[in-house]
Amino acid sequence: MKKIFFVLTCFALAGSLLFSTTLKVSYYDKKYAKLASHTTDVVKDFLKHLPLEEELKPDSIHILIAESESRYCRLSGSNLPEWSNAVTIFPEKVIVVKTPDLADVGLREYDRSVKHEVVHLVHGCIAPLNTFPLWFTEGLAEYFSGGISIRDKLSIAKALVSHNIIPLGKLRNFLSMNYYRAQLAYSEAGSLVEFLVYVYGTEAPWEIIKKTKEVKDFSIALKWVTAVSSEEIETMWMEYLNKYYRKMIFLDAGRFIWGFLPFLLLIAYIIIKLRNKIVKLDWSEADFEDEFYENSSGSSFSR
Numbered sequence: 519m520k521k522i523f524f525v526l527t528c529f530a531l532a533g534s535l536l537f538s539t540t541l542k543v544s545y546y547d548k549k550y551a552k553l554a555s556h557t558t559d560v561v562k563d564f565l566k567h568l569p570l571e572e573e574l575k576p577d578s579i580h581i582l583i584a585e586s587e588s589r590y591c592r593l594s595g596s597n598l599p600e601w602s603n604a605v606t607i608f609p610e611k612v613i614v615v616k617t618p619d620l621a622d623v624g625l626r627e628y629d630r631s632v633k634h635e636v637v638h639l640v641h642g643c644i645a646p647l648n649t650f651p652l653w654f655t656e657g658l659a660e661y662f663s664g665g666i667s668i669r670d671k672l673s674i675a676k677a678l679v680s681h682n683i684i685p686l687g688k689l690r691n692f693l694s695m696n697y698y699r700a701q702l703a704y705s706e707a708g709s710l711v712e713f714l715v716y717v718y719g720t721e722a723p724w725e726i727i728k729k730t731k732e733v734k735d736f737s738i739a740l741k742w743v744t745a746v747s748s749e750e751i752e753t754m755w756m757e758y759l760n761k762y763y764r765k766m767i768f769l770d771a772g773r774f775i776w777g778f779l780p781f782l783l784l785i786a787y788i789i790i791k792l793r794n795k796i797v798k799l800d801w802s803e804a805d806f807e808d809e810f811y812e813n814s815s816g817s818s819f820s821r
Contacts, residue, residue, distance in 0.1 A: 542580040550583055550617060557581055557615075560629050564636055568662065569724055574611070574643040581613045581632070590616055601697040604631040606638040608647070613639070633663035644724075645731035653689035653707045654736065658723055660708030661715065668766075670705035675766035677702055678759060686710070686752040713758045714751075718744055 541561060543554045562576060584590035591597055593614040594605045603623065604615040613635040618628040637659040641647060647655050660666070677683045684703055689710075692703050714722050722743055729739035741747055746754070 541576050543583065544580070545583040545585070546589065547585050550585060553617065554583060556625075557583065557632060560632060561636055564633050565640075568637065568640050569644070570640065574640055578611055579613065579636070579639060580611065581615065583617055584614055585617050585620060587620070590614060590620070599693055599695075599697075599700070601700060602693070603628075604635050606635045606642075608642055611639055611643075630664045634659040637662050641727060644727050649730055649734065650727075650736050651690070652692060653686060653710055654723075654726070656692060656704055657707035657709075657711035658727075660704055661711040661723075666705065666708045666712055670701075670708060671763055671766045673702055673705050674709060674759060674763050677706075678764050679767050683756075683759070686748070686755070709759065709763070710751075710755055713755045714744070716758070717754070 541558045543557045543561075545551070545554045561579065561581065565576060582593050584593055594607065598605060603621040604613060606613055613632065615628070615632055615635065618625055621628065621631070623631075638647065638655070641650075641655065641658060660670075674683070682702075684699075684706055689703055689707055692700050695703060711723055714726075726736075726739050726743050729742050730736050733739055733742075737748055740751065744751065
């Protein structure tokens with residue numbers, strides 16, 4: 519999945535590069551030539567919609583497409599969780615991303631992973647990422663790389679109903695979590711930034727970043743932009759989730775019903791067939807009785 523990893527030392531690129539563009543998208547197997555070209559187009563288009571610092575020019579980004587787990591680990595410089603699909607390396611401004619077939623995802627999810635990491639690059643060029651809590655860093659990337667999906671909202675709704683929401687103070691160390699816990703953490707982080715945008719406007723997260731760069735303190739910057747503390751933000755966020763996310767649990771109930779629909783239709787079909795058979799028998803008995811009375815009347819008349 520999407521996540522960020524910091525590497526402060528230089529790394530050696532494993533293998534010989536077969537392809538490189540002005541955006542510097544590189545791959546190691548000829549069959550991924552079209553994927554590299556597609557990645558270039560996606561990133562160039564996406565950058566148009568994000569606030570850019572002069573430091574982050576398109577040609578300063580280098581994206582490495584890894585077609586195997588071993589290459590992904592070598593290029594990222596660390597043993598990341600198995601569910602990790604992409605990683606951003608600072609200060610080199612390098613993104614390492616798994617191919618869709620390696621990550622077992624579709625092209626849309628691949629694009630989102632790439633965009634997620636590009637948001638990290640933009641964020642990091644405005645202000646150092648280690649001055650922000652992880653929920654904000656990952657939430658920013660989640661929200662601006664495609665928003666919160668129905669699947670994400672449903673997982674949050676389930677957590678709300680089962681009282682398994684991860685508190686704001688524990689939304690950290692995502693890479694140490696198992697897949698399902700990490701998915702929930704990323705979804706929650708994204709919903710937090712979604713909440714900030716909903717209440718304070720689209721520019722609010724970026725204003726928080728710029729203010730943090732200025733005052734060197736995220737909590738102060740957050741309060742400067744929102745006029746409330748982190749504790750108050752968490753309370754307001756939970757109210758937001760209960761109001762707009764909890765109802766999503768009915769979608770899961772609906773999916774359960776749809777899953778059993780063929781079975782229900784079969785039962786209905788059997789009941790209708792039995793009913794028709796009973797009705798047919800009733801009509802047959804009625805016809806027999808009518809015929810019996812008619813014959814009885816005829817015999818009496820002939821006498």
